[in-house]
Amino acid sequence: MSTLIPSSDQRQRDPSGADRRMWWGLGVLTLPVLLVSMDFSVLYLAIPAITEALDPSAAQQLWILDIYGFLIAGLLITMGNVGDRLGRRRILLAGAALFGVASVIAAFAPTAGVLIAARALMGVGGATLMPSSLSLIANMFPNARDRARAIGVWTAAFAGGSALGPVIGGVLLHHFWWGVVFLINVPVLAVLFIAGPRLVPEYRAPNTTRFDVVGVALSMLGILPLVYAVKTMAADGISGTVVAIGVFGVVMLALFLAHQRRVAAPLLDLALFRNPQFSAAVSVALVGMMALGGMSYLTGVYLQSVRGFDVLTAALAGLPMAVAVAVFSIGASRVVAALGLRAAFVGSVLLAAVGNLGLLALSMSSPLWIYLVFTSIAGIGYGIQFSLVSDVVVGSVPVERSGAASGISETSFELGTALGLALLGSLATLVFRENSDGWTFGDTLGDTMHRALEMGDGGTGLADAARNAYVDGMHAASLASVIALGALAVVLTVVMRERTAADVRQD
Incomplete structure (x- = not known):
């Protein structure tokens, strides 16, 4: 195996064994990950302004929201393999260039069709950034302990970007026009282009077989x-x-x-799934993101439409969970060192289950601290488990296959999010409609509340019934998440071999 990492034997090394320049390189690698995750969530707040400016049809509005995620989910495995063969840093920078150009086009899009095309290009670029940045960590940090810490930072950037997206978007939209949510990508990518070639090493797998x-x-x-x-x-x-x-x-x-x-030369090496740790990690990514995606979506609607908080307040209420995810992502390696890999995985999944279970205490008048406490507990669990997923996936394969392996894990993350919104959202909607208590509801809580508003004083009963029904639906989805996470914890206990602290400290 041959890499182009600059020789570190003549450079000062920190006590952990990783070159300081590599840690600066890690900081550069977190920039595109932060942007890609932010662009999943930042657009939700901008949709009303975009709708007013570009007048998209209902179908066009759906594509503006979803085409980005569709293409990322569809191309992650492919781009992970492309990076392994053509060079991970090269693909990273090429993807960043495409992402930046597409962001500018999106910001100044004159029509909904142009915006959809720009979002599609951003999805293609984003699909190169995720696996390339994660797989580069594998050859930048060969020491297992350093790699675990680095992946914790990477995971914190990924999870933190998703949580900060609505907050940053809300602040910017309060002062500027909707296109600014795309233009914020440009200066960050400029830093990547300047610092990346100096701090991030190139790597290309020695596999020359046909693609x-x-x-x-x-x-x-x-x-x-x-x-x-x-x-x-x-x-x-x-x-x-x-x-x-x-x-x-x-x-x-x-x-x-x-x-x-x-x-x-398969695009997806099915032999990887014979490794029980790899298979378990992919399962955690899928089920964990399904639970997190469903919880984030449903509680966001709950805070705004049931409790009446404005968008920015609802976004700020998600910060404690974001902080918990970030802190425990970085500290996940210490948890493994103390408890072992299996116990850390199982414990983190159970913490996420407890957090989702606590949402059953939310009502139309429950104090906000209940939401803050239990989402923070869930955030601790998600932070640990998602960091361990990335660490196990990258660490369980040869370094020349880490791009393809990270593409699999990232695809699981994206598919998990889609399944969470679809399955849990559909369950909540089904319960919402079934619990109408004789009232005629619209398709969604928002439609029903609008109908109640048009009825004037006579719509108070309809509005209260709709809020109660929505809370029932959210409870049903939360309980389904608890069951799924509990079942996953049982499976992990059975299939994963224990790993001691001594194993973690080995290079």
Whole structure:
């Protein structure tokens, strides 16, 4: 294995064994991760202003929101492999350039169609940034303890960006026009372009076999229709067309897996899943993000539409959880050193379950501290488990395959988020409609509250019934998350081998 990491034997090394220049390089690598995660959430606050300025149709508005995530989910595995073959830093910088140009186009988009195209380009660029940055950590930090700390910082940036997106967006939109939520990417990417070539080493796997173009096509034909079908069913209900699209995606994924078993240089190395730690980590990413995504979406609506807080206040209420995620992401390696890998994984999943269980105490008049306490408990669990996911995935494969492996884990994160919004959101909506108590509800809480407002004083009963029904739906989704996380904790206890503190300290 050959890397182009600058020689560190002649440079000062810190007591942990990692070159100080590598830690500065890690700081540079967190910048694109922060932006990619922020751009998932920052747009929600800008949609009203975008709708007023560009007048998109309902379908166009859906695509403005979702095309970015669709393409990231569909291309992560592909871009992880491309980085392994062409050079991870090269792909990182190329993706950053595309992301920056697309951000400028989005900021000044004159029509909804141009904005959708710009968001699509941002998704392509974002798909190169995530696996490239994570896989570079594997060869920058060969020491297991240093790598765990570095991945904790990377995870904190990823989770923190998602939580800070609405807060930053709310502040900027209060003072500027909607395009500023895209322009904030440009100065951050400028820092990456200046500092990246100086602080981040290049790495390219010594694998010169032919690239699996058929695998790329089959993976995208599988993932994109499936994610689209799941999200569309959550938003608009089940229809024959959407079911057919979902079935097509499943068939393409089956063909993709069959192809990967036969091809000499597979895009997705199925042998990785024979490693129980790798499989467990991917499962944690999928189920954990499903629970977190569903909780974040449902509680956001709860704070604004049930409790009546404004958007910025609701976003600020999420900061304690964001801080918990960030702090415990960075400190996850110490938890492993003290408890062992299996105990840390199981404990973190159970903490997330406790946090979701506490949401059952939320009501139309419950004090805000209940929300803050239990989401913070969940944040501790999510921070530890997501950091461990990245560490285990990168550490369980040869360094020349870490790009492909990190692409798998990041795809699990994105699919988990989509499933959380779709499955848990659909469950909450189903309970909401079933608990109408004789009232005629709209499709969503927002529609029903608007109808109640139009009724004047006579709509008070409808509004109260809708709020109560929504809380019931949120409780049902929270309980489903608790069950899923509890089942995952049991599985992890059985399939994962214990790892002692001495194992963690080994290089």
